[in-house]
Amino acid sequence: MDRFVDLAVSAVLLAGLYATMAYGLGLIYGVLRVVNLAHGGVIMAGAYLGWILHGWAGLDPYLSIPLVVGATFLLGMAMYRVLVRHLPRGPAGGPASLLLLFGVWLVLRNVAYLLFTGNDQVIRTSYSTHALPLLGSFVSVNRLAVLAIAVVTPALLHLVLRRTYLGRAIRAVAQNADSCTLVGIDVERIYTLTFGIGTALAGLAGLLSATIFSFNPGFGSGELLKSFVVVVLGGLGSVFGTGVAALILAIVEVFAILVMPSYLTAAVGFVMLVLVLVLRPGGLFGQRVLG
Amino acid sequence: MTGAPMLEVDGIDVFYGDVQVLYGLSLEVREGEIVTLLGSNGAGKTTTLRAISGLRPPRKGEIRFRGRSLASLPAARRAELGIALVPEGRELWPQLTVRENLDLGAYHPRVRANAARNLETVLAMFPRLRERSSQVAGSLSGGEQQMCAIARALMSEPTFLMLDEPSLGLAPVLVEQVMRTVAELHASGITVLLVEQNLRKALEVAQRGTVIETGRVRLEGTSAELSRNPEIRAAYLGI
Numbered sequence: 304m305d306r307f308v309d310l311a312v313s314a315v316l317l318a319g320l321y322a323t324m325a326y327g328l329g330l331i332y333g334v335l336r337v338v339n340l341a342h343g344g345v346i347m348a349g350a351y352l353g354w355i356l357h358g359w360a361g362l363d364p365y366l367s368i369p370l371v372v373g374a375t376f377l378l379g380m381a382m383y384r385v386l387v388r389h390l391p392r393g394p395a396g397g398p399a400s401l402l403l404l405f406g407v408w409l410v411l412r413n414v415a416y417l418l419f420t421g422n423d424q425v426i427r428t429s430y431s432t433h434a435l436p437l438l439g440s441f442v443s444v445n446r447l448a449v450l451a452i453a454v455v456t457p458a459l460l461h462l463v464l465r466r467t468y469l470g471r472a473i474r475a476v477a478q479n480a481d482s483c484t485l486v487g488i489d490v491e492r493i494y495t496l497t498f499g500i501g502t503a504l505a506g507l508a509g510l511l512s513a514t515i516f517s518f519n520p521g522f523g524s525g526e527l528l529k530s531f532v533v534v535v536l537g538g539l540g541s542v543f544g545t546g547v548a549a550l551i552l553a554i555v556e557v558f559a560i561l562v563m564p565s566y567l568t569a570a571v572g573f574v575m576l577v578l579v580l581v582l583r584p585g586g587l588f589g590q591r592v593l594g
Numbered sequence: 595m596t597g598a599p600m601l602e603v604d605g606i607d608v609f610y611g612d613v614q615v616l617y618g619l620s621l622e623v624r625e626g627e628i629v630t631l632l633g634s635n636g637a638g639k640t641t642t643l644r645a646i647s648g649l650r651p652p653r654k655g656e657i658r659f660r661g662r663s664l665a666s667l668p669a670a671r672r673a674e675l676g677i678a679l680v681p682e683g684r685e686l687w688p689q690l691t692v693r694e695n696l697d698l699g700a701y702h703p704r705v706r707a708n709a710a711r712n713l714e715t716v717l718a719m720f721p722r723l724r725e726r727s728s729q730v731a732g733s734l735s736g737g738e739q740q741m742c743a744i745a746r747a748l749m750s751e752p753t754f755l756m757l758d759e760p761s762l763g764l765a766p767v768l769v770e771q772v773m774r775t776v777a778e779l780h781a782s783g784i785t786v787l788l789v790e791q792n793l794r795k796a797l798e799v800a801q802r803g804t805v806i807e808t809g810r811v812r813l814e815g816t817s818a819e820l821s822r823n824p825e826i827r828a829a830y831l832g833i
Contacts, residue, residue, distance in 0.1 A: 468701065471694055478687040481649055485681065486750060487673035487702030 309440045315550070316446045318454025320511055322549035324526055324534035326457055326542065333539035334477040334497045337387060338397070340404040342530060343504050343523030345375055349509025350424075350518045351415060358425050364426050364514050365448065371501045371510045379502025382407065383495045408523075415520035420533035423517040449511045456507065461542040473497055477539075505557030512550040518527075525569065530584070532572045536579050551575075596623035599661075600754055601646065602787050606655030608638075608645050608809075615641045616809040618655065623754070628776075628786040628815075631798035638809040639789040643756045646670050646787075647679045649705055659754070673702045680696060680791075680795035682759050684743040688732030692742055695731050699749025706725050708751065716745040719775075719813055737768040744775065756787045761795065773799055797821050 324346060331339045345401065349371050357366040386407070390400045434441040464470035476483050476493045483490050512526065529552060537548030552572055559568040603621040607614060616638045623629045631639050644650040646657055648669025657664045659675055667675075684693050696716060700709035722743045724830040725733060731742055740760055747755060757776060761769040769792065777799045780786045790796035797803060797817040805813040805826065813823065820826050 468698075468706070471690065471698055472701065475687045475690060475694075475698055478689055479685055482681065482685045482687065482700075485647060485673065485679050486700070486746065487670050489668075489670045493702050579633045594687060 305440060306436070307375035308438050310557050310560070312437065314438060314444055314553040316442070316450050317557065318546070318550040318553035320508060320515075321529055321533050321553055322546045323453045323456055323511065324505055324508035325537070325549060326381040326460065326545050327501040327508070328527075328530040329537070329539050329545060330367075330460075330504070331498055332534065335387070335494055337400045337504075339402055339405070339501065340527070341407040342450040342502075343413065343527030344408035345378065345502050345505035345523075346509035346512065346526045347415060347518065347520060348378070348411055348524055349375055349506035350421060350426075350513035351509075352506070353510040353513050353587065354424050354426050354518075363428060367509065368510065369450070371506050375506025376499040376503035378506070380495050380499035382502065383498035387450050387498065388491070392468040411414075414525075419520065421519050421521070423519050424513075425451075425517045426513045430512070430580075443515075445514050449515060452511060456504070457542045457546060458566075460504075464542075467532075469493075470493045471497070480524035512538060522559060528576075529572055532579075535576055544589075599623070600625045600627075601787070602656075602658040603642070603646065604656045604658065606645055606652035606657065608641050608650055608652050610641075610650070613673060615811065616645065616652070619806065619809060619811060620655075621804055623785060623787050626783070627802065628780040628783055628788065628800050630788045630790055630803045630805055631806065632790070632796065632798040632820075633806040633812070635789050636808075637806045639806065641757055641809075642806070643679055643681075643758050645790060646756065647677065653700065656695070672721075673750045673752075674704050676751065676753035677756075678747040678750050678754070679756045679824070680740075680743045680747045680758060682762065684739045686731040686734075686742055686746070687740055691728050692731055692734070693727040695742055695746050696723070696749055697726075699746035700751075705751050709749065712749045712801060713750065716748050720745050720750075736763050737765070737771070740764065740768075740772060740774075741829070744772075745780075748779075752783045752784060754787070756789070758789045759791055760788075760791065761792050769795065793826075 324342070326344050328339055331337060352368050352371045353364045354369060356362040357364055359412050386403055387400060391401060394412060429447070430444050433444040435444060435447065464474055472483065472488045472493055476488065476490055480490050483493070508526070509523070533545060533548045536551060537544040552575065555575060556568055556571050559571045598623050600804060601623040603619060604617055605618045605620050607618060608616040615634055619633055619638065619642060621631070621642065631642060633639050637666070642651060645652050648664065648667070658669055659677060663671065687698070697709060700706055700712055705712065722738055723741055725747055726738060731739065744757070744760065760772045760776065764772065773795050776786060776788060788800060797820055800817050802816050803820045804821070813820065813826070815823070
């Protein structure tokens with residue numbers, strides 16, 4: 304029973320992280336119809352940014368959130384303005400943007416190897432080893448903080464998308480860009496901002512991951528694939544769908560440990576991905592786009 | 595009641611990729627007029643409206659609005675000038691609510707502060723939309739969607755309104771209603787350019803008409819002249 308509670312708690316904590324990174328990928332795909340293969344690279348970059356700020360400037364990873372989010376937001380906007388903007392979109396443009404963004408990822412990764420070598424790093428803080436008793440088991444304070452941020456971030460995003468002119472414009476562009484132009488929405492500006500927001504979410508997810516896991520320049524590939532699983536599972540409909548899908552993936556992965564050797568649990572997500580694509584290609588919650 | 599030229603389309607060539615759709619097309623709409631653009635499917639009516647709204651800029655020729663060339667003005671800035679288009683097929687944002695669709699109609703800076711007032715005006719005009727305001731636009735009937743599309747365009751306080759086949763796919767009673775709405779909007783002072791398949795109805799509400807054929811102007815005249823024209827009667831009115 305204790306074991307069960309332990310696993311359930313770690314599944315919930317993991318789900319928050321998955322939801323944060325998946326939402327960035329889903330938002331960019333939903334609005335621009337571009338699969339951002341550089342997502343994994345930005346997750347890695349977010350981890351290293353936090354590590355640099357912590358190691359060199361002594362900045363607590365939680366205090367560095369605005370800096371890391373701001374930097375990756377700018378990085379995302381630059382990636383859109385300089386590269387993605389010039390590519391064809393939609394089904395016809397698929398291969399071009401996949402290759403280009405995969406290239407961006409390779410560049411990011413190799414720059415990281417050059418700067419930081421391939422050694423594993425961690426962000427270790429004074430509270431890294433603190434734990435609180437919860438439901439009869441112990442939960443790391445840090446993981447709780449990560450969960451809190453992973454819950455607050457999508458909630459904020461949801462509010463922005465629902466309540467502000469900018470958010471409504473982002474959703475409208477995802478559904479019909481020409482009509483947006485007609486009412487005076489600068490569609491290119493919305494694409495730029497959306498790419499920035501999606502990329503910043505990846506940066507945030509990377510930073511939060513770095514407080515829990517060790518990482519190296521190859522970090523991010525597993526995270527990208529998990530983001531895919533969550534996006535496919537949850538569809539592009541809502542923040543809520545993404546959260547539920549992240550929870551499902553995390554629960555399945557965590558509980559898989561009970562029935563199979565741990566080196567196989569990483570494959571569980573891909574099995575789910577294939578099953579969902581075969582059985583419910585529109586995702587578990589239908590095909591609405593940012594409705 | 596008509597004044598200075600409001601819209602001047604001057605010899606425009608428009609392409610889709612390598613395919614030329616408009617050939618040196620010219621058109622004029624004067625302040626306060628209601629003009630209809632007629633022609634069969636594929637003649638280039640929709641393309642003409644897309645060129646004016648900036649979605650499909652001409653490769654040659656010029657479009658002027660109140661004497662000012664639109665060539666260097668991006669499409670997204672044209673709503674600010676008072677130009678609005680109700681596109682063919684409504685083109686609403688199907689998963690946003692009616693209310694959100696309307697609110698976004700008042701997106702550009704000149705009118706955003708008036709959004710609440712404009713919303714009241716359009717909801718008073720289309721009471722049906724008030725009942726439906728929290729429903730997603732995709733769930734509306736065809737007639738309601740058309741009202742929503744017109745209302746969204748009105749939210750931007752246009753002085754020049756283009757409507758692309760607003761009666762398409764509507765039941766006859768709704769066609770009447772849409773045409774009455776168009777006439778009312780014109781009476782309220784909005785200059786209108788109407789593209790319509792239903793030529794009889796279009797000539798009823800319009801003062802002048804231009805007939806285009808394979809991207810070129812074929813005939814021009816007042817509605818009365820066009821209704822009498824034997825060619826038109828044979829080709830479009832089936833008389």
